Amino acid sequence: MSADEGWERLPVDVLLPTAGRPAPLAVTLAGLLAQEARFRLVVSDQTAGAPAYESDEAAAVLRVLRLRGVEVELHWRPERLGIAEQRHFLLEQARADHVLYLDDDVLLEPGALRRMVDAIQELGCGFVGMAPSGLTYVEDVRPHEQEAFELWEGKALPERIRKGMPEWERWRLHNAANAVHLAQRVDVPERGWVAYKVAWVAACVLFRTEALRAVGGYGFWRELGVNGAGEDVAVQLLILERFGGAGLLPSGAHHLQVETTLPDRDTDGYALVVEAADAR
Template sequence: MSRPLDHGTSDEFRANRHLDVLVPTRNRPAELAVTLSGLAAQEGVPDFGVVVSDQSDHQPAYAHPAAATMVRVLRHQGHPVLLTRRLPRRGLAEHRASLLAASTAHYVLCLDDDVWLAPGALHRLVTAIEELGCGFVGNAVHGLSYLHDVRPETHRHYEEWNGPPVPERIRPGTPQWERALLHPAANLLHVTERLRLPPGSWRAYKVSWIGGCVLYDREKLVDAGGFDFWRRVQEKHQGEDVAAQLAVLERHGGAGVLPSGAFHLESPTTVTEREVEAWEVLLEQA
């Protein structure tokens, strides 16, 4: 039997690090272990911490031996890990807002609990946001069960940035909104294979929003309102990440980064009550 897992404290965790990874989780011990294992395999970004905020119905996911082991591995590598519980649940946006408040790092990576990051992905994202100077960069997640489902009609939505991203006001019904069609299934992986990039190179491309793995300049995210809009939407919502990214795009710009090192575990969602889209509510209120 393993010994009890130290949860850490907020005061000890808060520091002026280069990067913190923010992971919300609920009822996903196996997936969380895989997600944390991807973080433990990252190189070239030595100064990062990890916050795991759990909303499981019973024992927290990080208490599972596999997840707990990866917490210990990360700490052994020198990465601070803070383990918290956020109960009662008040919706996805409130959960993300609490995670953001736990960090004082320069950059924050919002990473879902069902995403495995390939080695080198985190270094590439940090390099991209430092060079581009925008509000966020992200890796759209690949669904490898769709590897042989090629959808060439979606590839036309791939458009690279020539120079630093500029602020964009993106709304439904515009051509820019259709960029999101590039990200489902394995579409982005197929575009990447077609481009045949030299080893170590990357490209920044135009997006409307990215799900699952988004690296923000924390100050720019806060400047755009962060996730504080959680009080303006009902608890049973989705699309909180879209709402935050639309706000950051409008003020500071953003980009997708290709190749993506984010792979979706394709597990069933644990958010089954999704009565409203947060971004729709906020756009109606604007």
């Protein structure tokens, strides 16, 4: 019997940028193993000194992923040119119809990847995301941050969202443990998910590869620079306007709540990409 017998092959490349986080990386990889699916995994590691994926813990999980039929591709690129460059490099490696950008501090529940693939195919949009919750905040219920919550009925249609618009306030939906509390408000059908309207989703986003490339991907990385941030906000707003997008509940993604590796953020991707495009 094959070790991966019964595991479904999904049309997904999982793109995982990492730097200096061997223990969180191992936990994130374990969440991918819990998906019980075959996919292609591409890791871009910018850890100085030696790759984080060579740590005992991460390497052990990678061995099991390979045993289960997951194609694993590892890149050690210690020169840091910014997170947008990391994402751009990963997109250049992509071959599948869909790409999941998964941060190295996110733990996926079993079945999360399958639900995302089902949703993006049914909704017909450019991206779907599962907003990671911070479970240390699970007792911190914030109704005032949930006021912008609105479900999609049918397809997820294109929307134009900019700062200052009421729809921009949807960013608050993903603070703290709001994703957990929002899931408690909805009736989830047998398919296992409902879709809601977003401005953007961080850390766990499944894109249609064609849609991501159609808006230029992260080709602006040189302008954003080493300490730039907001690259995903900019890209998702552009995709949202042309192809639509959605968040999914219940979210099967959880923050590990470890310290950020991007403390300095001196360039805003929204201003650089979205406002510049609007000005043309």
